[in-house]
Amino acid sequence: LSFSFISFQLPPPLLHCRHIACRHSITRLCIALIANGADLMVKNKADELPYDCIPHEDSECARTVGFNMQMRSFRPLGLRSRIICDDISNGREARPIQVVRNEQKLCGNASGAEQNGGSELLSSASTAAAAGHDESDEIMLPDLKYIKKSIILQNCTPIDYRVAQMRICSCLDGCISSQCQCSEASGQNWYTAEGRLSADFNFEDPVPIFECNDVCGCNKLSCRNRVVQNGIRIPLQVFECNDTTKGWGVRTLVQVAKGSFVSEYIGEILSNTEADRRTDDSYCFDLENDHCIDANYFGNVSRFYNHSCEPNIVSVRVFFEHQDYRFPKIAFFACRDIQAGEELCFDYGDTFWLFKNRHLSCKCLTAACRYALANPEGVVAASPTNAVLLPTTTVSIGALEQAPEAASNSNLRNGHAA
Numbered sequence: 579l580s581f582s583f584i585s586f587q588l589p590p591p592l593l594h595c596r597h598i599a600c601r602h603s604i605t606r607l608c609i610a611l612i613a614n615g616a617d618l619m620v621k622n623k624a625d626e627l628p629y630d631c632i633p634h635e636d637s638e639c640a641r642t643v644g645f646n647m648q649m650r651s652f653r654p655l656g657l658r659s660r661i662i663c664d665d666i667s668n669g670r671e672a673r674p675i676q677v678v679r680n681e682q683k684l685c686g687n688a689s690g691a692e693q694n695g696g697s698e699l700l701s702s703a704s705t706a707a708a709a710g711h712d713e714s715d716e717i718m719l720p721d722l723k724y725i726k727k728s729i730i731l732q733n734c735t736p737i738d739y740r741v742a743q744m745r746i747c748s749c750l751d752g753c754i755s756s757q758c759q760c761s762e763a764s765g766q767n768w769y770t771a772e773g774r775l776s777a778d779f780n781f782e783d784p785v786p787i788f789e790c791n792d793v794c795g796c797n798k799l800s801c802r803n804r805v806v807q808n809g810i811r812i813p814l815q816v817f818e819c820n821d822t823t824k825g826w827g828v829r830t831l832v833q834v835a836k837g838s839f840v841s842e843y844i845g846e847i848l849s850n851t852e853a854d855r856r857t858d859d860s861y862c863f864d865l866e867n868d869h870c871i872d873a874n875y876f877g878n879v880s881r882f883y884n885h886s887c888e889p890n891i892v893s894v895r896v897f898f899e900h901q902d903y904r905f906p907k908i909a910f911f912a913c914r915d916i917q918a919g920e921e922l923c924f925d926y927g928d929t930f931w932l933f934k935n936r937h938l939s940c941k942c943l944t945a946a947c948r949y950a951l952a953n954p955e956g957v958v959a960a961s962p963t964n965a966v967l968l969p970t971t972t973v974s975i976g977a978l979e980q981a982p983e984a985a986s987n988s989n990l991r992n993g994h995a996a
Contacts, residue, residue: 597622601631603639612646613661619647641673645813645831648918649678666816666879667724672809675879677719677816677826717818717825723876726809728844731876732852735869738902741793745901748795753803758796761803763788763901773805774837774911781892781913786906789898805839806896806909812840814922816882824941826882827921834916840891843880843908845873863893864929867904880910885930886923886942887949890916893924 596616599607608628612618618628629647632640665674730737747759754767761767764787768779775781790796790803798804813831834840843863850868853859861873861881873881883891892913895906910924923942931940931949940949 596620596628597626597631600628600639600643601633603632603634603637605637605639605642608639608643609661609664612643613664615660618643618650641813645815648831649676649815651919662719663816666722667726670724670726671879672811673813675814675816679717679818680820717822719826721875722881724878725844725876726878728847728871729876730847732846732848734847734849734852735904737847737900737905739900743901744791744793745788746793746795747790749801750796752800753790753796758790758803760788760790760794767803769802769805770837771802772835773802773808773839774835775894776837779837781911784892784894786895786897787909788901789896791898804898806842806907807898810841810879812838814841814879816879819884819921821941824884827884827923828879828882829919829921830916831918833918834912836912836915838912840910840912840922841878841880842896843871843873843893843910844876844878845871845881846876847905848872863908865905865908869904871908883910884921884923884942885926885940886944887925887940887947888942888944889924890914890920891922891924 596608596611596618599611621627622631629640629643632643634640660679661676662679663677665671666677667675745759745763747753747761749755749758753761756762756766758767765785768776768785768787770776787806789805789807790798790801794801796803812834815829815831816826817829819825819827830840845861845863847865848862848870850870853862853870853872856872856874858874859872861877862870863873864870890913891910894909894911896909897903897906899907910922916922935949938949939951940947
């Protein structure tokens with residue numbers, strides 16, 4: 579394919595190639611067209627959008643084009659998104675996780691481009707402005723090794739995988755009764771038939787959840803006590819925040835019902851002693867018991883979650899591969915209904931801000947924001963009674979005191995700015 583075929587300024591003979599690609603369900607060609615700015619709202623002579631030409635609504639092509647139409651429908655006015663990575667998970671997740679960068683529309687660009695089935699080239703002035711774009715000003719995507727399961731690279735207390743230490747069930751009813759040994763460890767089965775946390779689950783003080791495991795005798799397909807272990811099912815997207823001081827964020831491409839599982843916090847499992855040796859602890863989630871999960875170099879999409887004083891997701895400790903209480907899985911669930919296009923944020927916790935607020939200020943812009951101004955004295959603001967407080971994501975007071983500059987100079991300042 580020549581570049582003119584997939585570029586934003588399509589020549590007249592190939593104007594409707596996006597419709598042709600959709601009609602034949604050529605997913606890779608659709609991705610190439612979308613990545614180069616093809617307008618998905620242009621209709622052909624039959625008054626059809628490209629999406630209307632896709633023969634099967636449940637195909638990969640339909641999902642790809644549909645997600646991009648949703649993404650473009652809620653982009654801020656005056657911004658155009660450019661896909662810089664088709665799938666940051668590199669095929670590891672069930673649904674691709676795109677990374678998009680915002681591009682300001684150039685002043686003086688050719689108005690009416692690709693309107694009414696036509697296409698106009700950018701003016702020479704706009705082209706010159708685009709050529710003068712300084713890529714050094716762009717926020718760099720971190721060199722992250724995407725993984726789906728937390729790993730141990732350094733010396734660390736070994737996880738106890740002994741089956742003798744685990745509760746095991748042999749239910750025949752889908753693990754919905756009080757007789758299930760795994761659910762009993764959680765107090766009850768907290769999952770609904772839709773795989774969401776039940777209405778009476780306490781999001782402000784979540785209890786640990788023990789899911790069924792591979793040693794259990796229940797049917798894995800019909801068991802209602804397996805959610806987190808099934809992985810990410812909600813289509814997510816990593817995006818460049820409008821406020822560039824926040825770096826990157828994560829948003830959902832679909833509506834998310836309250837109680838839905840979103841993702842697990844993945845990274846390196848470290849002892850606090852090892853974590854104290856590292857210069858940047860911005861992505862450490864405290865497991866307590868002298869261990870943490872560091873997602874700075876190894877992690878998944880959860881690494882990009884920003885902070886909010888009014889979070890829409892909360893962390894819940896979950897066990898299924900083992901029942902070693904020192905090393906829970908950190909699973910994020912929606913604590914309220916979330917709209918398509920809304921950024922996913924959790925509360926980093928008061929201990930995080932106790933030291934970070936000396937150099938950083940919160941950019942969540944919510945009415946309940948507690949850290950909008952930098953606080954050199956390190957005094958923690960009183961938390962509102964209805965705040966959802968999570969375990970701190972910092973690992974060590976010593977590490978924070980030893981490396982304040984490293985924390986404030988991080989390329990990716992999740993949810994806060996120097």
